[in-house]
Amino acid sequence: xxxxxxxxxxxxxxxxxxxxxxxxxxxxxLTFGVLAQAAGMSVAATVVMSxxxxxxxxxxxxxxVLEDGGTVVAAILSAILLNARYAGMSVAxxxxxxxxxxxxxxxSQLIVDExxxxxxxxxxxxxxILVGAGLLLYVLWVPSTALGMILGEGLGDPNDLGxxxxxxxxxxxxxxxxxxxxxxxxxxxxxxxxTLVLLPFAPAGVPLILAAVACLLGLRR
Amino acid sequence: xxxxxIVVIVVGAATALFKAAGPVFLGxxxxxxxxxxxxxxxxxxxxxxxxxxxxxxxxxxIAVDARVPGVAAAGVAIWRGAPIVPAMxxxxxxxxxxxxxx
Numbered sequence: 001x002x003x004x005x006x007x008x009x010x011x012x013x014x015x016x017x018x019x020x021x022x023x024x025x026x027x028x029x030l031t032f033g034v035l036a037q038a039a040g041m042s043v044a045a046t047v048v049m050s051x052x053x054x055x056x057x058x059x060x061x062x063x064x065v066l067e068d069g070g071t072v073v074a075a076i077l078s079a080i081l082l083n084a085r086y087a088g089m090s091v092a093x094x095x096x097x098x099x100x101x102x103x104x105x106x107x108s109q110l111i112v113d114e115x116x117x118x119x120x121x122x123x124x125x126x127x128x129i130l131v132g133a134g135l136l137l138y139v140l141w142v143p144s145t146a147l148g149m150i151l152g153e154g155l156g157d158p159n160d161l162g163x164x165x166x167x168x169x170x171x172x173x174x175x176x177x178x179x180x181x182x183x184x185x186x187x188x189x190x191x192x193x194x195t196l197v198l199l200p201f202a203p204a205g206v207p208l209i210l211a212a213v214a215c216l217l218g219l220r221r
Numbered sequence: 222x223x224x225x226x227i228v229v230i231v232v233g234a235a236t237a238l239f240k241a242a243g244p245v246f247l248g249x250x251x252x253x254x255x256x257x258x259x260x261x262x263x264x265x266x267x268x269x270x271x272x273x274x275x276x277x278x279x280x281x282x283i284a285v286d287a288r289v290p291g292v293a294a295a296g297v298a299i300w301r302g303a304p305i306v307p308a309m310x311x312x313x314x315x316x317x318x319x320x321x322x323x
Contacts, residue, residue, distance in 0.1 A: 086240045091243035162313035162314060162318075168275035169308045191269045215263055217262060
């Protein structure tokens with residue numbers, strides 16, 4: 001990673017750090033576009049959603065609820081619950097954002113799972129890594145979702161290609177550097193247990209939110 | 222306004238506020254040490270929960286299907302030091318092959 005030599009990382013180091021992830025947002029974006037088209041969304045609605053929400057899992061949750069004939073409220077709640085984790089994640093990186101309130105607002109929109117995870121890999125959060133990685137992911141994500149809509153059914157069923165398993169592997173690879181030390185391993189194991197227990201009962205997104213309780217293990221001396 | 226646009230706008234606005242919560246409202250103030258000890262656990266906890274829900278999540282059920290061997294194979298590769306893209310490819314190929322055969 002950057003900054004090992006002692007020189008401060010730059011935004012372009014963040015872009016570089018995110019390069020290995022490029023297939024992720026592109027394939028995930030194409031997949032989302034296909035789903036959005038199946039749910040009857042317009043290209044405009046899809047692009048606006050990708051540009052403002054910019055969080056694949058929540059977008060997927062909301063649109064799949066709509067496609068399954070769920071209510072507007074259910075679609076909104078599942079996405080909001082999934083994205084509530086960003087409140088905790090943004091608090092974690094709050095102190096590294098420079099500049100005015102307006103600038104911090106716009107740059108904070110680049111917080112996504114991948115950019116956030118990459119920016120903390122050196123042991124403390126680095127703003128240039130988060131912004132560089134977030135920018136690259138953003139410029140790939142938004143057009144990919146639009147392209148997915150246009151390609152539509154021609155793409156076939158994305159799960160035939162094993163994309164759902166690939167996303168689990170992506171999150172696992174991102175988790176790997178954090179799974180060091182007894183406390184982190186215990187908290188991760190507890191989170192996995194909570195998620196597994198809740199998956200059969202709770203609506204989409206709720207297991208993720210409640211798994212966050214495992215972070216409270218940090219309060220132990 | 223159509224249902225789709227209501228979802229797009231409400232979810233977009235809520236997400237923007239979640240993401241801005243720390244940098245805009247907390248600013249440069251540091252968190253107390255005890256809170257910090259909780260915050261450092263957010264990454265391993267949330268990423269692990271995402272792995273589990275992506276691997277076993279179904280329509281309000283636990284689904285043990287072709288994803289499991291795919292993710293397990295990727296897990297072995299990751300623990301042996303495989304980078305992200307090969308790990309994702311391994312998961313996708315194993316899962317897709319099993320679905321093809323099944």
